[in-house]
Amino acid sequence: xxxxxxxxxxxxxxxxxxxxxxxRISGLRHSYGRNPVLEGVDLTVAPxxxxxxxxxxxxxxxxxxxxxxxxxxxxxxxIATDRGPVTKPGPDRxxxxxxxxxxPWKTVxxxxxxxxxxxxxxxxxxxxxxxxxxxxxxxxxxxxAYPSQLSGGMQQRAAIARTLAIDPDILLMDEPxxxxxxxxxxxxxxxxxxxxxxxxxxxxxxxxxxxEAVALGDRISVMGANPGRxxxxxxxxxxxxxxxxxxxGVEFNSTVESVWEMVRHEATVAEKSxxxxxxxR
Amino acid sequence: MMPGRIAQTLxxxxxxxxxxxxxxxxxxxxxVSPTMLPPLSDVFKSLVRLFxxxxxxxxxxxxxxxxxTGLSAAIVVGVLVGLLMGTWRxxxxxxxxxxxxxxxxxxxxxxxxxxxxxxxxxxSKILLVFLGCLLPLVVNAYNGARGVDTKLVWSARNLGxxxxxxLTSIRTRAALPDIMNGIRTALAFSFVILVNAELIFGQDGxxxxxxxxxxLGEYSSMFATIIIIVAxxxxxxxxxxxxxxxxxxWRAV
Numbered sequence: 001x002x003x004x005x006x007x008x009x010x011x012x013x014x015x016x017x018x019x020x021x022x023x024r025i026s027g028l029r030h031s032y033g034r035n036p037v038l039e040g041v042d043l044t045v046a047p048x049x050x051x052x053x054x055x056x057x058x059x060x061x062x063x064x065x066x067x068x069x070x071x072x073x074x075x076x077x078x079i080a081t082d083r084g085p086v087t088k089p090g091p092d093r094x095x096x097x098x099x100x101x102x103x104p105w106k107t108v109x110x111x112x113x114x115x116x117x118x119x120x121x122x123x124x125x126x127x128x129x130x131x132x133x134x135x136x137x138x139x140x141x142x143x144x145a146y147p148s149q150l151s152g153g154m155q156q157r158a159a160i161a162r163t164l165a166i167d168p169d170i171l172l173m174d175e176p177x178x179x180x181x182x183x184x185x186x187x188x189x190x191x192x193x194x195x196x197x198x199x200x201x202x203x204x205x206x207x208x209x210x211x212e213a214v215a216l217g218d219r220i221s222v223m224g225a226n227p228g229r230x231x232x233x234x235x236x237x238x239x240x241x242x243x244x245x246x247x248x249g250v251e252f253n254s255t256v257e258s259v260w261e262m263v264r265h266e267a268t269v270a271e272k273s274x275x276x277x278x279x280x281r
Numbered sequence: 282m283m284p285g286r287i288a289q290t291l292x293x294x295x296x297x298x299x300x301x302x303x304x305x306x307x308x309x310x311x312x313v314s315p316t317m318l319p320p321l322s323d324v325f326k327s328l329v330r331l332f333x334x335x336x337x338x339x340x341x342x343x344x345x346x347x348x349x350t351g352l353s354a355a356i357v358v359g360v361l362v363g364l365l366m367g368t369w370r371x372x373x374x375x376x377x378x379x380x381x382x383x384x385x386x387x388x389x390x391x392x393x394x395x396x397x398x399x400x401x402x403x404x405s406k407i408l409l410v411f412l413g414c415l416l417p418l419v420v421n422a423y424n425g426a427r428g429v430d431t432k433l434v435w436s437a438r439n440l441g442x443x444x445x446x447x448l449t450s451i452r453t454r455a456a457l458p459d460i461m462n463g464i465r466t467a468l469a470f471s472f473v474i475l476v477n478a479e480l481i482f483g484q485d486g487x488x489x490x491x492x493x494x495x496x497l498g499e500y501s502s503m504f505a506t507i508i509i510i511v512a513x514x515x516x517x518x519x520x521x522x523x524x525x526x527x528x529x530x531w532r533a534v
Contacts, residue, residue, distance in 0.1 A: 090441075103451070105455075
């Protein structure tokens with residue numbers, strides 16, 4: 001798989017189809033000032049799909065995620081979920097950041113309660129739901145700890161619980177395990193798959209790690225830089241029968257290899273084109 | 282453990298002890314005239330007299346009321362303005378010129394104006410304290426609100442918070458370390474401006490007491506009053522720091 005074919009949108013993937021809400025993106029362009037970061041992104045994420053956005057830095061994968069989240073205004077093109085076009089942040093699309101972004105002055109429990117307070121959930125139900133989620137991410141003993149007292153992996157678990165508390169249809173994850181060590185990262189990947197399989201949510205997961213993308217994604221959008229765009233969409237849903245454990249057999253390895261070839265190609269192209277730009281490093 | 286801590290404290294304040302000994306010795310040895318600089322032992326005698334006499338408490342109370350009123354009002358207004366400036370561009374455009382005006386102005390230069398406008402009573406002094414400590418409060422709250430991690434604001438919005446809720450529950454809380462720094466600076470400023478004002482046009486208060494002892498030539502009582510002011514300032518600062526540490530206990534150690 002060394003040839004790069006331009007991806008054109010509109011093909012609905014063979015997602016698991018267990019949930020009910022998908023994402024449709026068409027003709028999406030975005031720029032910061034005069035710098036184009038995304039050009040002509042078309043993508044459809046099926047209900048219940050775990051979709052990875054994979055690419056070198058500068059390919060606009062995080063920008064694409066923030067646009068879906070409604071944190072940045074859509075400049076050209078459209079993003080819609082089954083609830084309608086995306087115009088602003090909403091609890092139907094929960095986000096998890098690489099930097100965790102927990103409220104540092106709140107305990108784990110208070111962090112998880114925050115969204116439920118905003119949504120007007122009754123006090124007793126709030127506590128019950130928050131405690132259940134904290135138990136689910138194995139932080140039961142640390143409910144009253146402040147984020148600064150927790151390890152990186154624990155902080156990310158707390159952040160995931162906080163986002164799950166508002167029960168979003170779509171889970172947006174911005175390199176959530178990028179700041180974690182290799183062992184913690186693998187454990188978290190498997191726990192995330194377990195949560196995903198339990199909750200039937202759409203997950204859009206940004207990463208620059210090929211192995212991670214192949215291990216987690218039903219499908220992978222391989223992105224290129226300068227300007228950012230989706231160059232290929234790859235299916236990688238062979239792990240699913242194994243439950244939450246990621247099978248890393250022959251098929252896994254060959255997929256990693258072929259996806260790696262695509263990413264390498266994109267990275268080389270990106271480097272060449274940025275080297276040709278006057279004034280860039 | 283305890284003797285160790287006492288030794289540490291003594292060591293820390295050794296320069297002050299040396300100064301006190303040098304003061305006493307210089308006067309006793311006749312290097313300085315006792316009418317110009319009373320020996321420290323006399324100052325302490327005056328200090329005891331001030332307390333046993335009881336007159337000091339009325340003056341201290343007057344000063345305290347002015348300080349607390351002016352400082353509280355400044356904290357409410359200053360923090361609010363700073364937070365708004367850090368959150369909305371329009372607020373920044375409106376308030377920034379006033380800040381630029383207030384910044385280089387010596388606040389004590391306003392004393393005559395306040396006297397004329399609001400008389401010799403409490404109002405003018407409270408207003409002076411208010412104006413004197415407004416600046417660090419606004420600037421710190423502004424910096425705090427502006428420096429809030431975007432991802433925290435995004436998270437809050439994502440979790441269903443509206444604009445007002447983001448301001449009250451996120452920006453204000455995230456800016457709290459800066460706000461507390463601002464209050465600490467303001468606390469020191471408020472002592473300076475209040476004592477200035479009371480010295481110049483007071484009928485009571487600790488600053489007035491310093492001035493009247495000075496003009497009567499009762500230098501040991503004057504120094505005793507200054508020591509009281511310094512001690513009160515030091516105690517306020519320490520208490521505030523304790524409170525601040527407790528409030529910000531969530532920060533990484």
